Amino acid sequence: MPHPATWLxxxxxxxxxxxxxxxxxPTRAVPRAVITHGHSDxxxxxxxxxxxxxxxxxxxxxxxxDDRAGAAQQAMAPGEGVMRNGVxxxxxxxxxxxxSAQVVLDWQGSRAVISGDYKRRPDPTCAPFEPVACxxxxxxxxxxxxxxxxxxxxxxxxxxxxxxxLFPDRAHVIGVYSLGxxxxxxxxxxxxxxxRPIYLHGALMALCALYEELxxxxxxxxxxxxSKRGAPPTLAGEVVLAPPSAExxxxxxxxxxxVVCAASGWMRVRQRAKARGIELPLIxxxxxxxxxxxATCAEVEAPEVWVTHGRExxxxxxxxxxxxxxxxxxxxxxxxxxxxxxxxxxxxxx
Amino acid sequence: xxxxxFAHLLERLxxxxxxxxxxxxxxxxxxxxxxxxxxxxxxxxxxxxxLATAKPALLRDLVAxxxxxxxxxxxxxxxxxxxxxxxxxxxxxxxRNMPPPDLAEVVEAMxxxxxxxxxxxxxxxxxxxxxxxRFALAKLVTGGLxxxxxxxxxxxxxxxxxxxxxxxxxxxxxxxxxxxxxxFRWLEGKGPRPDPGAVPIFRPLMLAHPLEDADVAAxxxxxxxxxxxxxxxxxxxxxxxxGARIFSRGGEDVTAAFPEIAAALTFEAVxxxxxxxxxxxxxAPFGDLQQRLNRKVVTPKMLRDYPAGVRLYDLxxxxxxxxxxxxxxxxxxxxxxxxxxxxxxxMDLSPQIAFASVxxxxxxxxxxxxxxxxxxxxxxxxxxxxxxxxxxxxxxxxRDPLTIxxxxxxxxxxxxxxxxxxxxxxFGLWRPDGNGGEELVPVGKAYSGFxxxxxxxxxxxxxxxxxxxxxxxxxxxxxxxxxxxxxxAQRSTRxxxxxxxxxxxxxxxxxxxxxxxxxxxENLMLLVPDRSAAD
Numbered sequence: 001m002p003h004p005a006t007w008l009x010x011x012x013x014x015x016x017x018x019x020x021x022x023x024x025x026p027t028r029a030v031p032r033a034v035i036t037h038g039h040s041d042x043x044x045x046x047x048x049x050x051x052x053x054x055x056x057x058x059x060x061x062x063x064x065x066d067d068r069a070g071a072a073q074q075a076m077a078p079g080e081g082v083m084r085n086g087v088x089x090x091x092x093x094x095x096x097x098x099x100s101a102q103v104v105l106d107w108q109g110s111r112a113v114i115s116g117d118y119k120r121r122p123d124p125t126c127a128p129f130e131p132v133a134c135x136x137x138x139x140x141x142x143x144x145x146x147x148x149x150x151x152x153x154x155x156x157x158x159x160x161x162x163x164x165x166l167f168p169d170r171a172h173v174i175g176v177y178s179l180g181x182x183x184x185x186x187x188x189x190x191x192x193x194x195x196r197p198i199y200l201h202g203a204l205m206a207l208c209a210l211y212e213e214l215x216x217x218x219x220x221x222x223x224x225x226x227s228k229r230g231a232p233p234t235l236a237g238e239v240v241l242a243p244p245s246a247e248x249x250x251x252x253x254x255x256x257x258x259v260v261c262a263a264s265g266w267m268r269v270r271q272r273a274k275a276r277g278i279e280l281p282l283i284x285x286x287x288x289x290x291x292x293x294x295a296t297c298a299e300v301e302a303p304e305v306w307v308t309h310g311r312e313x314x315x316x317x318x319x320x321x322x323x324x325x326x327x328x329x330x331x332x333x334x335x336x337x338x339x340x341x342x343x344x345x346x347x348x349x350x
Numbered sequence: 351x352x353x354x355x356f357a358h359l360l361e362r363l364x365x366x367x368x369x370x371x372x373x374x375x376x377x378x379x380x381x382x383x384x385x386x387x388x389x390x391x392x393x394x395x396x397x398x399x400x401l402a403t404a405k406p407a408l409l410r411d412l413v414a415x416x417x418x419x420x421x422x423x424x425x426x427x428x429x430x431x432x433x434x435x436x437x438x439x440x441x442x443x444x445x446r447n448m449p450p451p452d453l454a455e456v457v458e459a460m461x462x463x464x465x466x467x468x469x470x471x472x473x474x475x476x477x478x479x480x481x482x483x484r485f486a487l488a489k490l491v492t493g494g495l496x497x498x499x500x501x502x503x504x505x506x507x508x509x510x511x512x513x514x515x516x517x518x519x520x521x522x523x524x525x526x527x528x529x530x531x532x533x534f535r536w537l538e539g540k541g542p543r544p545d546p547g548a549v550p551i552f553r554p555l556m557l558a559h560p561l562e563d564a565d566v567a568a569x570x571x572x573x574x575x576x577x578x579x580x581x582x583x584x585x586x587x588x589x590x591x592x593g594a595r596i597f598s599r600g601g602e603d604v605t606a607a608f609p610e611i612a613a614a615l616t617f618e619a620v621x622x623x624x625x626x627x628x629x630x631x632x633x634a635p636f637g638d639l640q641q642r643l644n645r646k647v648v649t650p651k652m653l654r655d656y657p658a659g660v661r662l663y664d665l666x667x668x669x670x671x672x673x674x675x676x677x678x679x680x681x682x683x684x685x686x687x688x689x690x691x692x693x694x695x696x697m698d699l700s701p702q703i704a705f706a707s708v709x710x711x712x713x714x715x716x717x718x719x720x721x722x723x724x725x726x727x728x729x730x731x732x733x734x735x736x737x738x739x740x741x742x743x744x745x746x747x748x749r750d751p752l753t754i755x756x757x758x759x760x761x762x763x764x765x766x767x768x769x770x771x772x773x774x775x776x777f778g779l780w781r782p783d784g785n786g787g788e789e790l791v792p793v794g795k796a797y798s799g800f801x802x803x804x805x806x807x808x809x810x811x812x813x814x815x816x817x818x819x820x821x822x823x824x825x826x827x828x829x830x831x832x833x834x835x836x837x838x839a840q841r842s843t844r845x846x847x848x849x850x851x852x853x854x855x856x857x858x859x860x861x862x863x864x865x866x867x868x869x870x871x872e873n874l875m876l877l878v879p880d881r882s883a884a885d
Contacts, residue, residue: 146417147425147438151480159358166374248763248822250809252770259371260769268438268481269429270364275821277769279365314424321418 004112004136004304007087008105010329015114015138015308017105020087022051024103024114027333033070034089036116037100038063038179041334045069051076053091055099055214059179062210078127094118095129096286097180098211104132113300114138119285120292121153124187125180125216129296137302138329141310142287143265146318150265150289156282157192163259163280164237171235171255172280175244175262178204180286182241183211185263186218188284189239197222199235201242201251227254245276265289294318309334352387352453353479357486359391363497367765372499376507380534387453389529394453394490396501399528402460403493404468409436412473416441433494436476437485443477450483451475454529460491502600512537517554517737520601524551548592552601553620553666553674554737555584558727558744565745569708573731575678576703576711579724579746580661581636581838581852582626583643587660587697589615596625607645608658614695619688622664622735624700626722627656633722635879636852637840661700662689663727666735674735681735715749720879724837725749751835751853752877754779754869755860757790758830761812763822764797771805772812772824773797775856777832779847781871790828791847791871799835799855807859831860831868839877849874 007018013026022032029046036042036052038059043052050057050070054077060069076082078101081090088106096117103114113134120129143150164172176182182204189198197220200208208221224240227233236256246252247260265285266272273281288296293315297305304325307315316326362375376395380388393399413422413436422439429435456475463471472491476484489495505523509516514537525546526533535541584599594615596605605612608625627634627642634656641656642648665685666674673681682702689699703726705711715726725748733743756777764773774797783789800808811830818825835857842850849871 145425145428146421147429147435149438149442149481163362166378167371170371247769250770257368257767258769270434271430273365277367277763277765277822279367279371280362281365311424311428314421317420317424318418 001109002107004105004107004110007107007110008112008136010331014331014333015329017087017107019107020084020089020105022049022084025116025334027331034103035060036094036103036114037096039097039117042116048072049074051082051089053078053099053101056101057099058210058214059099059207062206063179092130092132093127095120095123095126098126098183098214098216100126102129102132104134110135112136112138113302115140115296117142117287118296119288120296121150123184123286124191125183125211131296131299133301135302136304136306137297137300138306138308139293139297139315140287140334141293141307141312141315143285143289144293144307144311144315146290146314148265148268148289149291150268150285151283153188153284154192156263156284157188160189160239160261160280160282161192161194163261164239167259168237170257170259171233171238171240172261173240173242173247173252173255173258174282175246175260175264175278176204176241178207178243181263181284183208183216183218184286185241185284186221187216190217190219194239195219196238199224199238199240201240201246203243203246204241224251224254233257248277294322297324298322352383352391353450353456353475353487354483355383356387356391356394356453357479357482360395360486360489360495360497361482363395363499368767369503372503373507373510376499376504377511380508380511385531385534386529389531389534390453390457392504392530393528394495395497395499396504397495398501399457401457401490401493404460404472404491406432406492406494408469408472409433409488409492412436412469412476413439433488433492434485436488437481440476440481440484448478450478451487456487456490500600501602505601508533508537520552520554522546522551523601524595524597524603525549548590550588550590550593550595552586552588552595552597554601555586555599555622556664556735556737556744557739558746559739559741561728561745561747566708566712569728571705571707571711575682575729575731576705576714577663577700577727577729578703578718579727579748580624580626580633580700581722581724582624582633582639582661585623585625585660586666587611587615587619587621587623589617589619591618604643607642607648609648610653611658611660611696614697617688617692617694618670619668620666621660621662621685621697622666623660623662623697625658625660628659628661629657633661633720635722635840636838637842637850657696659696659698662697663700664735677732677734678729679731715747718749723749748837751837751857752839753833753835753857754793754874755831755863755867756793756834757828757865757868758812758826758832759790759792759828761808761824761826768805771809773805773809775808775832777834779869779871779874780866781847793845793847793849793871793874794834794836794851794854796832796834796854796856799857800859804856804859828865831863831865832856833858833860838879839874841878847871847874849878 013023013028013030015024023030024034025036025042026033031048033047034051038056043060045064045068047070049072051074054075057073057075076091078091078093090104091101094100094102094116105112111134113132117140118129186198199222233256259279261280262278263282263284267281267283306327306329308329308331312328319326359379366372425439426435505519506516508519522544526544532544536543586597588595598604627638638656665681728745730743759778760776761772762774764771776792776795778790778792780788781791812826815827816824834854836851836854838852840850
């Protein structure tokens with residue numbers, strides 16, 4: 001039985017399967033790519049053939065245009081499989097965002113699972129993560145420090161609702177990533193009983209519409225109204241979602257004395273929230289926290305774990321204490337969208 | 351539930367920049383929390399809680415016993431604050447369902463528990479809390495809680511919540527102690543006004559309105575008394591049978607920072623005056639006084655190098671007699687007699703300035719250039735001593751500000767309502783760069799003085815002329831001249847330029863002026879008074 005290290009390797013474009021002749025989440029255009037999910041650091045434009053879930057392909061088309069989302073697009077439902085040059089390829093839900101999937105590869109009796117980004121908490125906007133036993137588990141490590149243990153999301157949403165009660169004269173503007181976090185937060189607010197329209201920055205409209213089209217109900221959504229210079233500020237007492245740091249742009253001046261909130265796993269560390277001038281940090285993450293990373297590595301029973309990006313030193317050390325071999329892949333270019341450390345700090349006004 | 355509730359309040363206060371929002375959070379706390387927790391929480395926020403604390407090493411040992419050393423090192427490295435690292439990394443105990451500890455329980459147990467039992471006690475509390483609660487607890491028990499909610503802010507919130515005047519609360523504040531149960535009962539209309547007894551309490555200060563040009567003509571010289579407006583810290587010296595205190599203008603107790611003054615309070619009276627550094631009768635610039643502020647321990651060297659004194663303005667009570675209803679002239683006579691009789695150490699009278707006409711007074715004001723004088727105080731001869739700022743009784747007549755034309759160098763985003771605006775401006779002046787050229791050196795920072803329209807202009811200018819970004823700060827092209835007004839310039843070793851400005855603000859935007867024609871550092875240095883000529 002060939003060890004996955006003999007048929008799966010890191011190239012300049014990212015992780016590459018030799019016998020199958022395809023990349024997984026390549027960081028540059030390649031002839032054949034399997035894509036785990038639609039965040040731009042995983043789904044890049046201009047590949048030849050693209051294999052992904054139907055939702056991920058739809059997201060890619062919405063973000064990069066039909067002509068750049070892969071010359072040949074092959075949609076595969078979770079659980080289905082295809083063979084390429086003797087390599088079995090299967091997609092299994094990863095629980096990260098709508099359409100996100102792990103890639104399960106089988107070659108001559110040995111199995112590698114590439115998780116992409118994932119989380120273990122329930123998310124009303126996507127299918128939950130399913131652990132698959134394997135010989136090598138390729139994991140992310142965005143929040144791989146024991147200080148990152150995300151609190152229950154209900155508690156964070158309750159914090160927001162309490163603030164809306166306490167400050168009815170102020171708009172609550174929440175910085176969210178346009179794919180995933182935005183729609184999950186809307187769904188969580190709906191579950192907590194927030195029935196009022198939720199106001200969206202222009203940069204968030206398209207993907208919310210796509211989620212609805214793909215069957216994820218989000219309730220009443222309205223664009224943040226335009227305002228003339230000198231007009232009184234608006235949306236007191238309302239929830240406004242915007243890309244991170246939109247509150248620092250002139251766009252925010254139309255809002256009534258905004259309470260600046262951010263929904264991100266990084267909000268766990270006070271200095272991160274302070275440095276960004278966040279008044280109400282909401283610790284809501286679409287990535288596995290420390291406990292979930294370790295629990296997942298244990299559940300898939302892999303004797304070897306490869307870490308794609310994030311804080312691999314702590315995770316590899318912790319795995320070594322559990323007699324699991326860890327290996328850092330140092331994949332460059334990952335972790336640049338959603339909660340990656342390199343996420344943009346300022347967005348253009350929309 | 352009190353530690354989690356307190357932790358939540360703490361978190362919101364720490365992240366909330368706006369004063370009104372802080373007040374709302376505090377009002378909510380007073381309204382929702384039961385006694386004694388609301389009072390203990392209040393005392394913890396205002397740093398008036400006297401809590402027996404554990405050494406930070408105790409917390410380190412507890413955490414080390416529960417975590418892998420390498421993971422702890424990586425975590426601490428990332429977070430940077432040990433109490434926060436401890437709160438976040440502390441393993442959640444499984445299968446335990448004890449309710450979280452109560453604030454009052456923590457305070458009492460810290461007092462009564464023998465040292466040897468503290469680790470087990472604190473570990474048990476940590477086990478019963480979530481990460482936010484553990485953070486609040488860790489900060490509380492190691493004495494590291496710094497919230498930035500002043501006692502003054504808390505009293506304002508108490509006033510807003512209860513409907514009482516803040517001055518009424520200030521009068522009883524120093525006679526009550528945590529958890530302030532009689533105070534809360536009184537504020538809720540359920541009990542009598544707390545009686546401070548023989549304890550020295552703060553009397554809210556009488557304040558002055560700025561004199562506008564229109565008011566000047568209406569001044570009748572015979573009905574007014576004039577004094578210098580000294581540039582120090584307004585204080586109230588309060589000597590009662592139960593002790594002596596020095597209160598700042600906002601009612602904060604600053605006694606510990608000025609032991610030589612406190613030791614001189616051997617009489618029974620309440621005095622109003624200006625705290626200054628006085629050397630051989632001459633008042634030193636405000637920068638010297640700053641060396642003495644906010645100190646818990648004062649070294650003999652500080653006492654020697656920066657000797658403090660109080661220039662007396664008024665006498666509020668003498669013995670058991672409240673003089674505040676008396677006219678100013680009568681209080682002044684009593685004050686002069688008091689000083690003559692008591693000869694109090696480190697205190698002297700603020701001299702009165704004789705004048706026969708407003709024109710003469712105006713000339714005196716214009717002639718005052720010493721850094722230790724901000725201008726004139728005018729007090730109506732028949733004015734009683736009343737709390738707050740009542741129009742028509744006392745005027746402050748500041749001398750005209752000094753100005754320089756400086757070049758905008760950096761801008762920083764504001765907070766709250768100003769979070770989308772670059773509203774804090776660092777400006778500089780020209781000086782030789784040592785290579786035959788010229789360079790700008792920063793001399794100050796201002797975030798007021800401009801109109802809303804000017805703010806919009808400045809913000810847009812900053813965004814369109816950015817040359818570099820450092821987090822919330824932008825460096826801009828050296829292309830905009832600002833006329834900066836300030837009250838005084840002082841030598842400073844803490845600033846690269848060697849000079850610090852008092853109350854700098856943006857007076858005008860000089861779009862007409864080329865940056866090369868802005869002022870030079872040496873122009874500003876001419877405005878720095880020589881220390882020996884300070885008075």
